Every structure is written in C-alpha cells, then in structure tokens.
Amino acid sequence: MEQVPDFWQNIKLVDIIEFLGTFAFAISGIRLASAKQFDWFGAIVVGLVTAIGGGTLRDLLLDVTPFWLLSSVYIWCTVIALLFVVTFRKSLVRLNNTFFWFDSIGLGLFVVVGSEKAMTLGYPWWVVIIMGTITGVVGGIIRDILINEIPIIFTQELYAVACILGAGLFCILHYLGVDMIIVQVASAVFVFVIRIIATRYQLKLPVLKGED
Amino acid sequence: MEQVPDFWQNIKLVDIIEFLGTFAFAISGIRLASAKQFDWFGAIVVGLVTAIGGGTLRDLLLDVTPFWLLSSVYIWCTVIALLFVVTFRKSLVRLNNTFFWFDSIGLGLFVVVGSEKAMTLGYPWWVVIIMGTITGVVGGIIRDILINEIPIIFTQELYAVACILGAGLFCILHYLGVDMIIVQVASAVFVFVIRIIATRYQLKLPVLKGED
Amino acid sequence: MEQVPDFWQNIKLVDIIEFLGTFAFAISGIRLASAKQFDWFGAIVVGLVTAIGGGTLRDLLLDVTPFWLLSSVYIWCTVIALLFVVTFRKSLVRLNNTFFWFDSIGLGLFVVVGSEKAMTLGYPWWVVIIMGTITGVVGGIIRDILINEIPIIFTQELYAVACILGAGLFCILHYLGVDMIIVQVASAVFVFVIRIIATRYQLKLPVLKGED
Numbered sequence: 001m002e003q004v005p006d007f008w009q010n011i012k013l014v015d016i017i018e019f020l021g022t023f024a025f026a027i028s029g030i031r032l033a034s035a036k037q038f039d040w041f042g043a044i045v046v047g048l049v050t051a052i053g054g055g056t057l058r059d060l061l062l063d064v065t066p067f068w069l070l071s072s073v074y075i076w077c078t079v080i081a082l083l084f085v086v087t088f089r090k091s092l093v094r095l096n097n098t099f100f101w102f103d104s105i106g107l108g109l110f111v112v113v114g115s116e117k118a119m120t121l122g123y124p125w126w127v128v129i130i131m132g133t134i135t136g137v138v139g140g141i142i143r144d145i146l147i148n149e150i151p152i153i154f155t156q157e158l159y160a161v162a163c164i165l166g167a168g169l170f171c172i173l174h175y176l177g178v179d180m181i182i183v184q185v186a187s188a189v190f191v192f193v194i195r196i197i198a199t200r201y202q203l204k205l206p207v208l209k210g211e212d
Numbered sequence: 213m214e215q216v217p218d219f220w221q222n223i224k225l226v227d228i229i230e231f232l233g234t235f236a237f238a239i240s241g242i243r244l245a246s247a248k249q250f251d252w253f254g255a256i257v258v259g260l261v262t263a264i265g266g267g268t269l270r271d272l273l274l275d276v277t278p279f280w281l282l283s284s285v286y287i288w289c290t291v292i293a294l295l296f297v298v299t300f301r302k303s304l305v306r307l308n309n310t311f312f313w314f315d316s317i318g319l320g321l322f323v324v325v326g327s328e329k330a331m332t333l334g335y336p337w338w339v340v341i342i343m344g345t346i347t348g349v350v351g352g353i354i355r356d357i358l359i360n361e362i363p364i365i366f367t368q369e370l371y372a373v374a375c376i377l378g379a380g381l382f383c384i385l386h387y388l389g390v391d392m393i394i395v396q397v398a399s400a401v402f403v404f405v406i407r408i409i410a411t412r413y414q415l416k417l418p419v420l421k422g423e424d
Numbered sequence: 425m426e427q428v429p430d431f432w433q434n435i436k437l438v439d440i441i442e443f444l445g446t447f448a449f450a451i452s453g454i455r456l457a458s459a460k461q462f463d464w465f466g467a468i469v470v471g472l473v474t475a476i477g478g479g480t481l482r483d484l485l486l487d488v489t490p491f492w493l494l495s496s497v498y499i500w501c502t503v504i505a506l507l508f509v510v511t512f513r514k515s516l517v518r519l520n521n522t523f524f525w526f527d528s529i530g531l532g533l534f535v536v537v538g539s540e541k542a543m544t545l546g547y548p549w550w551v552v553i554i555m556g557t558i559t560g561v562v563g564g565i566i567r568d569i570l571i572n573e574i575p576i577i578f579t580q581e582l583y584a585v586a587c588i589l590g591a592g593l594f595c596i597l598h599y600l601g602v603d604m605i606i607v608q609v610a611s612a613v614f615v616f617v618i619r620i621i622a623t624r625y626q627l628k629l630p631v632l633k634g635e636d
Contacts (some may be wrong), residue, residue, distance in 0.1 A: 060484055060564065061480070061484075061490050061493065063489065064488070114524045123493065124496070126496050127500060128495055130499075131443060141570070145569060145570070149572065150460060150570075150571065150572045151466070152463075152572060153466070154457070154460075154462040154463060154465065154466025154469070154470075154570075155461065155462065155463055155466065160469075162463060164465075188519060204463060205463035205464045205465055207461050207462070207463050208454070208457065208458035208461075208462055208463065208464055208466075208467045208506075208509070208510065208514060209458065
C-alpha cells in the first residue's frame with residue numbers, strides 16, 4: 001500500500017521535469033516559426049519537431065518504437081505551448097529567462113533519458129554518449145533546417161558540449177557502480193550547470209578557421 | 213470465376229488513383245527542381261522524395277518496410293514524370309489545373325493509406341491522424357528543404373489541415389462502425405473537397421504573429 | 425594456418441580503403457563547415473554526417489542496425505579528420521587532388537558496400553541500385569542541408585550517375601554468376617573511373633530546363 005504514493009511521487013517529479021523541458025523546447029520552435037510568419041500548423045510542426053526530433057532519431061537508430069507514439073502527452077504539450085505563445089505573445093520576451101531555465105532543465109533530462117536508453121540496450125559507452133547528445137541537440141537542428149537557417153547549435157555557447165560531458169559523466173558514474181538514481185540526477189544537473197555557466201560567461205567552442 | 217474480374221477492377225481503380233497521385237506529387241518536385249537548375253538526377257531525386265517521402269517517414273516510424281521497396285511502380289512513375297516534364301515543358305503551365313486535381317486526389321488517397329496503416333497496427337486515434345498527415349505533407353516538406361526553401365506547407369492554403377480533418381473523419385467513421393470501404397472513400401473525398409474549397413477561396417490558417 | 429594471413433590481408437585492404445573513403449568524406453564536410461564559421465562540434469557533426477549519412481539512411485530503410493553503431497572506427501576517423509584539418513589548415517588546398525582521389529576511391533567502396541547489403545537481404549536489382557546510390561550520395565546531401573546550401577550533388581559532374589552505373593554493373597555481373605570478389609572490385613573501380621573521367625572532362629548531366 002505504501003508503494004502507490006511513492007510510485008506516484010516519482011512519476012510526478014520526472015513527469016513535471018519532462019513536461020517543462022518539452023514545453024520549453026516546443027516554445028523555442030514555435031517562437032522561431034512565428035518570426036518566419038508560419039501559420040498555426042507550421043508552428044505546431046516546428047514546435048513538435050524541436051521537442052521530439054532528437055528522441056525520434058535516437059529511437060529510429062536504436063530500432064525501438066519512437067517514444068512519442070506511446071503517449072499523447074508530447075502532442076498536447078506542444079498544443080498547449082502554441083496556445084501559450086498566442087495568448088502571452090507580448091509578454092514572452094520578459095519570460096526569456098524562465099524559458100532558458102526550463103530549456104536547460106529539459107536538456108539535462110533529455111540527455112539522461114537518451115543515455116539510459118542506449119545503455120539499457122547494451123551499447124558501449126561511445127554509443128551512449130552519442131545517443132544522449134542526439135536526444136539533446138537534434139530537435140534544434142531539425143527546427144533550424146525547417147526555418148531555413150544554419151543550425152544555431154553549431155555556433156552556440158557550449159550546448160552540445162554540455163550534452164557530451166553530461167552523457168560522459170553518466171557513463172563514468174555507471175561504470176563506477178554508482179546507484180542509478182544518483183547517476184541520473186548527477187548527470188542531468190551537470191548538463192544544467194554547464195549550460196548555465198556557459199551562457200553566463202558566453203563560453204564557446206573555438207570556431208574552426210577556414211583555409212587562407 | 214467472378215472473383216477475378218472484381219479483384220482486378222478494385223486493384224485497378226486504387227492503382228490508377230495512386231499512380232495519378234504519385235505522378236502529380238513527382239511532377240511538383242521535378243518542376244521546382246528544374247526552376248533551381250537541377251540536373252536530371254537531381255530532378256528525379258526531388259520528384260521521388262516528394263512522392264514517397266511522407267510514406268517513408270511513416271513506415272520508418274511505424275517500423276514496417278518502406279512501401280516503395282515492395283514495388284518498383286513508384287520509381288517508374290517518377291521516371292515517367294521526368295520524361296513528361298522534359299517533353300511537355302512548354303505546355304505544363306496550361307496543365308496546372310489538371311496537376312492540381314491529380315495532386316488533390318492523390319493527397320486524399322495518401323492520407324487514407326497512411327491512416328489505415330497506423331490503425332491496422334493498433335495505434336490510437338491521435339497516432340492515426342498524425343500518420344495520415346505525415347503521409348500527406350512530409351514529401352513536400354523534404355522537397356522544399358532539398359531546394360533550400362522554407363516549406364510552403366507552413367504558409368499554404370489549408371493543406372495540412374485538410375489532411376488532419378480527413379484522417380480525423382477516418383477515425384470517427386471507423387469508431388462508428390462504418391464499413392471500411394465507405395470510411396476510405398468518404399475520408400479521401402473529404403480531404404479532396406477541403407483542398408478544392410480552400411484553394412478556390414484562398415482559405416488559410418492564421419499566421420502566428422511574432423512578438424512585438 | 426594459411427587462412428589467417430590471407431584473412432588479415434583482405435581485412436586490412438578493405439579497412440584501409442574504407443578508412444580513406446570515410447576520412448575523405450569527413451574532410452569534405454569539415455572543410456565546408458569551417459567555411460561557414462562552424463565551431464569544432466559543428467565541424468565534427470557535419471564531417472560525421474557526410475561520412476556516415478548515406479549508410480545510415482540505407483540501414484534505416486533496410487531495417488538493419490546502423491553500421492556505425494557496430495564499430496567506433498567511424499567516429500575516431502572523423503575526429504582524426506578534424507585534427508588533420510586544424511593542423512594542416514594552410515596546406516589543405518594543395519592536397520585537394522589527394523582528397524579527390526580518396527573521395528573517389530571511397531565512393532566506389534561505399535556504392536559496393538551498399539549494393540551488397542541490399543542484395544544479401546534478397547532485394548531485387550532496382551533496390552540494390554537505389555541502396556548503392558543512397559550509400560554514396562546521401563551523406564553529401566545532408567551535409568549541404570546542414571550548411572544551408574542546395575545539395576551540390578544535384579548539379580555536380582556525374583557523381584550520382586557514377587553510383588547508379590556502378591551499382592548497375594554490380595547487379596549485372598552478379599546475375600551473370602561472376603565471382604563476388606570480382607563483382608566488388610570491378611564495380612568499385614567502375615565508379616572510380618567514371619568519377620575521374622567525368623571530373624577531368626567536366627561531364628555533367630543536362631540541366632532540366634525550367635518552363636518558359
């Protein structure tokens with residue numbers, strides 16, 4: 001009888017974090033689509049793809065059922081994100097900071113979910129890191145392709161690097177035999193902290209200089 | 213003995229509709245590729261992707277064999293479309309109306325095929341709607357990415373909405389226990405009619421206004 | 425006892441060719457990314473996608489495990505390619521001819537690997553040709569999408585045509601009952617030779633003329 005509330009408590013925490021992350025990713029897609037004069041459908045597609053694109057490519061590569069076919073929550077989350085953007089259009093800029101936090105929290109969670117999925121399937125550490133990173137960054141890449149821009153991820157402050165390091169920490173802690181719940185939380189927090197620090201101090205990877 | 217002609221009659225009708233739809237989709241890709249000075253190969257790729265891209269993503273997501281690996285008719289249809297464009301280059305503009313009809317008929321069929329495939333696999337109604345819509349619109353999205361334009365679907369007259377509503381009708385009629393052949397025809401006709409009306413009266417979804 | 429050295433000799437030869445091909449493809453992606461001011465991560469992603477994109481789409485369509493999940497050599501090859509570009513940045517232009525040879529050799533190998541994979545799975549000849557061609561050209565297409573350019577393959581000297589003809593020769597020789605090792609070498613060399621000749625004499629497919 002004690003299991004039930006405990007179960008619900010766990011579910012709820014992860015659910016809320018995942019919802020906030022999906023919401024923040026969808027918002028970022030919808031806002032960029034609106035800047036390009038997309039209609040409502042276009043905005044929903046771009047929002048949805050931003051939120052689920054990374055996990056979808058990961059699941060296709062790992063040959064498992066795409067996660068969003070198992071629950072309609074990601075679709076509804078995107079629809080709510082659209083209504084949110086439409087309703088609070090004029091106040092969104094002031095919420096930039098809030099979205100950034102959601103986005104960073106979501107990124108940490110996405111990386112952990114992706115890493116764990118690859119590890120559970122028995123893949124080696126470098127596949128785990130790649131799948132964690134794909135889950136975090138590919139949605140934004142497809143978003144930028146759809147709005148016909150060069151993916152911002154390729155020039156942004158330590159975004160992908162945060163994913164790679166977080167998934168790397170996930171691997172290291174796991175192989176050290178650390179309890180899985182600690183591995184998950186530590187890796188997600190690590191991604192989150194790197195993103196916060198990188199954005200505050202504008203830390204970027206060096207640009208690859210072209211040939212002279 | 214009576215089964216055989218009946219069988220062939222059914223096959224032929226759906227085949228002809230599917231061929232016309234594939235042909236119209238391929239033509240749209242080839243014409244846009246030619247406007248961008250693509251060579252013959254580029255034109256065939258863009259035409260093929262326009263015609264089969266939606267169904268391919270659907271099949272990858274549903275983890276079934278991509279439909280066009282099971283029959284070469286889609287490849288030949290695209291090659292014929294290329295020869296058609298090359299031969300009747302100067303007359304194509306006058307055929308715009310004809311292509312539009314083929315395209316709309318094909319769209320209705322594509323949506324029904326996609327919806328039915330997801331439903332047969334036991335997916336819930338919202339997955340059926342998504343797969344019907346993906347089958348209808350993703351080919352055009354990839355086409356526009358390949359020619360480096362923002363996907364026109366995101367600003368066009370009720371194109372995706374027609375797919376969503378058609379797939380929705382498919383679900384409703386099916387759950388009402390209507391005979392499958394009627395479900396199919398009604399849904400395809402519904403998509404077709406919405407497209408015709410939306411194009412004639414230039415009905416569009418509202419543009420998502422950007423932030424001030 | 426004689427088998428062992430023979431086995432190693434075969435492995436090494438194919439390995440070296442595949443490594444050179446992957447390296448050349450990765451270099452082409454990294455150089456284009458650097459011209460667009462991508463950071464190191466962006467350059468690695470574009471290099472990696474150029475090298476493995478075609479084989480990945482092929483494996484997803486054929487529903488087999490993506491080849492690069494089975495060995496980390498493709499990742500390391502791309503990382504080495506990045507370090508190579510960073511180190512020899514100023515000398516790369518002089519190496520253009522060398523890269524072109526690697527790229528052409530790699531292309532021949534990629535087409536053969538793709539064709540053979542489809543044939544082994546029992547697909548008909550036209551699927552074999554498509555999969556050989558996809559393996560050769562799709563990496564470059566995704567590379568160009570990521571850097572927001574129209575895929576050069578659609579206007580380049582007989583690049584895709586070389587793949588199609590090479591995969592076609594693969595099918596013909598196989599159905600004639602020729603020994604598989606000869607089929608492989610002949611097809612790869614055929615692709616290579618067509619590329620060399622097409623580039624030297626600037627042979628291109630005709631551009632598809634737009635409507636007047």
